[in-house]
Amino acid sequence: MMDEELVRRVMAEVMRRIHQTSDETTADNAPAPPRSSVMAIFTGGTIGMEEGLAALKELQEDDCNLTVVLSRAAEKIVTAERVRKHLGDAVTVLTPESPYPGKALRQADLVIVPVLTQNTMAKLAHTLSDTLPTTLIMQSLMLGKPVVAAENAADPRDSWRAGLAMDKAPIVLVRAFQENLRKVRDFGVNLTDVRNLGREARRALERSKATAGEEAAPRAASPAKRNLVDAEKIKAVALSGGRVYSVAPGDLITPLARDTARDYGVEIIRANT
Structure with missing residues (x-):
């Protein structure tokens, strides 16, 4: 008859290895952060x-x-x-x-x-x-x-x-x-x-990732149409001589658009709800 203490030790080692393998598998399968x-x-x-x-x-x-x-x-x-x-x-x-x-x-x-x-x-x-x-x-x-x-x-x-x-x-x-x-x-x-x-x-790179995230957000959010204000829209206003860009309450303004507005001296004004 096998010694009970030996059986307990064997079972404990088996369980330890099972948990170790599980942890390693989880770590290996964890999605790596995207590379730029x-x-x-x-x-x-x-x-x-x-x-x-x-x-x-x-x-x-x-x-x-x-x-x-x-x-x-x-x-x-x-x-x-x-x-x-x-x-x-x-x-x-x-x-x-x-x-x-x-x-x-x-x-x-x-x-x-x-x-x-x-x-x-x-x-x-x-x-x-x-x-x-x-x-x-x-x-x-x-x-x-x-x-x-x-x-x-x-x-x-x-x-x-x-x-x-x-x-x-x-x-x-x-x-x-x-x-x-x-x-x-x-x-x-x-x-x-x-x-x-x-x-x-x-x-x-940070602005690019933020812009990509904002561009994806309207598709995953509510079905209501929301305007995306990007840098090109701000630049078009500035090159035409404009100094003010009005946005609706639900419009999304990208970080690069804000930077462009500052660089070109364009004021972004959000309309009241």
Whole structure:
């Protein structure tokens, strides 16, 4: 006859292992938080390049899935080797010789330009899409995706340019560069100092997720029709000379729309119920 104490111990161990397996299965089946997809586009400049790579590393540490695109000049100046040195060998690096990354662009939650050169800025300001970077950036804007770019290499008055004695351009040329910056900003590109690039990228991702959630809310809520006020509606009012945008009591205003209203000086007024 088996000892009762031995039986008790065996049963206790069996139950312990059953519970352990159950806990591990539950943990394995728990849905992982969604990863954000970011497309980073490098043009052929050096001003702010290392800081731009550091910002991408921060996003990678935030569990963002990165796809890095190098222009023809960036292949030589930035190089795929340097990108992988900062971001790891597993990161996807594309060049003009790679197949066009249309699918990666459509899946991207954010497009980030760590180095925006004056040449690329000028092409964008005149809506030219004759290079891989300009094509991707213009398509990003047309798809309504947030685009954040470091303006240091494109700004004729940037302090780094002054340190390199590259700020001696005649005033008429400086004004032309600054006008290009203004146009690109008006197209919807968030231009920022490269030292703030990581922070602005995270803000853009947060706004993008919030907007997606708000856009889904009316479909899951009441059947009553509710208007969604997005950034494009605010911008359309501003470009037509308007300074006030009236919304109905039930209308939803996206965070990006509020930011755009502030940037363009448009006051959002909600009608009384």
